[in-house]
Structure formats: C-alpha cells, structure tokens
Amino acid sequence: MECVRGLRTRLQRAMKEAGSHVVAVTGTSPGAGTSFVALNLAWVLAETGKRVLLVDANLRGGWLHRCFREAxxxxxxxxxxxxxxxxxxxLQEAAPGLSFLGAGALPPDPAELLASAAFDTFVARVAAEYDVVLFDTPCILAVTDAALVGRHAGVRLAVVRAAAQSLREVATALHQLEQSGVPAQGVVLNGVPRSRTGRAVSGVYQYEYPSAS
Structure with missing residues (x-):
C-alpha cells in the first residue's frame, strides 16, 4: 500500500499539471493487474478526503463489483x-469518500457505447460532481476501448506486469496509445518481487521501516 500511496503522490501532481481530475488506467496486456491498481489507487485517493468515483469501464468483462460484494x-x-x-x-460511499459504478451487463457493442454522445455526457457530469474520477479500462492491445475512454482523461496510466511481458509488447502497447492520440503519462510496474533486504529486485529498490516490537 505504501507503493500505491507513492503512486498517488505522483498522480496528484500529474492531475494538477494536466488541469484535469479524470484518470484512465489501462493494461499493456491481459493480466497486467489494471483493476488491482485502479481499485487500490481509488481507495488511497479517498483516504485524502477527496470525493472519488471509481468506474469499471471494462464493458467486455468487468469484475470490480465483486470487490464490493455487489450484484x-x-x-x-x-x-x-x-x-x-x-x-x-x-454505489455511494462504498468506502469513506469512495463511490463505485460497475460495468453492468456486458453489451454487444461496447466500443460504440464508449464512443457515444451518452458517454461524453456521462463523463462531463461525473467530472463536475467528483474530485477524482478513475476509469478502469481493458488492455489496449486487445481492444480500442482504452483509447476511447482515454480521450476524456487528463492523465492516462499504463500498467505493466513485471517479468510477464516482453519489452517489445510493452513498446507496442505504448505506441498504440500514442497513435490513438492518448499517450500514457506514466507506466505502473505491477507485481515486482518483494525484497526484504532493500536490495534491487528487477531494478527496483524497496525499503521498509522496522515494525514496532
């Protein structure tokens, strides 16, 4: 969670620089952990006292509602x-300061829905009512949905799973976002092996304060 809080600090700066509080999170491949990152990031943003809306925009297989024990x-x-x-x-006040909107029933035309005027109106409304709006979207290499949602976001994050994807695959995903006019402002490396000694693991240093005995 401290890693997620560190991401929160960087995200808050990025939102300020972008002049927008709408954030889209996508994965560079299925299984990268996009929903995990989006859920925990929404949670720690709400901890700061902001009114946060988490939207499951994966209309092809969203499952975040299960985390809230909702139908x-x-x-x-x-x-x-x-x-x-x-x-x-x-689902209002799913946690203090955090509201949630699930994907609902999976439609036959998800891309068309996300490209519709109805989605434009929806984003404009929730952006006016919440301090932060966070969209969880499908993998960019699988479908175009992430790019459609990303058009409305001031900040876009791409999630990469450590040791699970080739550099070529990651580069292709980031290039596809850029070609779609929605370049990623940041990349989140998820699933990095944990170090107990502070030594580098996959090029990432990790330190901890000793727990009170």
Whole structure:
C-alpha cells in the first residue's frame, strides 16, 4: 500500500499539471493487474478526503463489483443505454469518500457505447460532481476501448506486469496509445518481487521501516 500511496503522490501532481481530475488506467496486456491498481489507487485517493468515483469501464468483462460484494446490475452499460439512472446504478460511499459504478451487463457493442454522445455526457457530469474520477479500462492491445475512454482523461496510466511481458509488447502497447492520440503519462510496474533486504529486485529498490516490537 505504501507503493500505491507513492503512486498517488505522483498522480496528484500529474492531475494538477494536466488541469484535469479524470484518470484512465489501462493494461499493456491481459493480466497486467489494471483493476488491482485502479481499485487500490481509488481507495488511497479517498483516504485524502477527496470525493472519488471509481468506474469499471471494462464493458467486455468487468469484475470490480465483486470487490464490493455487489450484484452485476445495473452499471455503466445501463446508464449509457438510459435504462437506469446514475443514482440507481451508483454505489455511494462504498468506502469513506469512495463511490463505485460497475460495468453492468456486458453489451454487444461496447466500443460504440464508449464512443457515444451518452458517454461524453456521462463523463462531463461525473467530472463536475467528483474530485477524482478513475476509469478502469481493458488492455489496449486487445481492444480500442482504452483509447476511447482515454480521450476524456487528463492523465492516462499504463500498467505493466513485471517479468510477464516482453519489452517489445510493452513498446507496442505504448505506441498504440500514442497513435490513438492518448499517450500514457506514466507506466505502473505491477507485481515486482518483494525484497526484504532493500536490495534491487528487477531494478527496483524497496525499503521498509522496522515494525514496532
């Protein structure tokens, strides 16, 4: 969690520089841990007293609702279709300061929904009501959804899983984001092996304060 809090500090600076508090998180490949990063980042942002909205924008297989012990319906899909209001779909105060909107039922046309005027209106509304809006999106190499959501974000983060992807695959994913007009402002290295001695692990140094005995 201290690593996530360190990411929070950098993200807050990036949002200030971008002049936007809408953040999109994507993975460079399936299994990178995008949802894990988005969930924990939303949690620590809410710890600072900000009103945070976490949106599961993975309309192809979102599962974040399970973390809140909530049913699958309704969610972002139903809000964009107009079959549910935001108030009906929103899980308010999922944690102090944190609200959550699940993906809802998986639609047959997720890319079209995320490219629609309804999604534009949705983002404008939640951006006006929350201090931070955090979108969890699918892997950029699999589908175009991350780029569609990224158009609305001032800050975009790409999650890479340590020792699970080649440099070529990561470079291709970052290039695809850039070619789509939504370059990543930062890369999150997830799943780095933990060091108990402070020695470098995969090029990352890690230190800890001794716990009180």
């Amino acid at each position: 699958h319906l309704p969610g972002l899909h139903e809000v964009l279709r107009g079959t549910a209001t935001l108030e009906q779909a929103l």
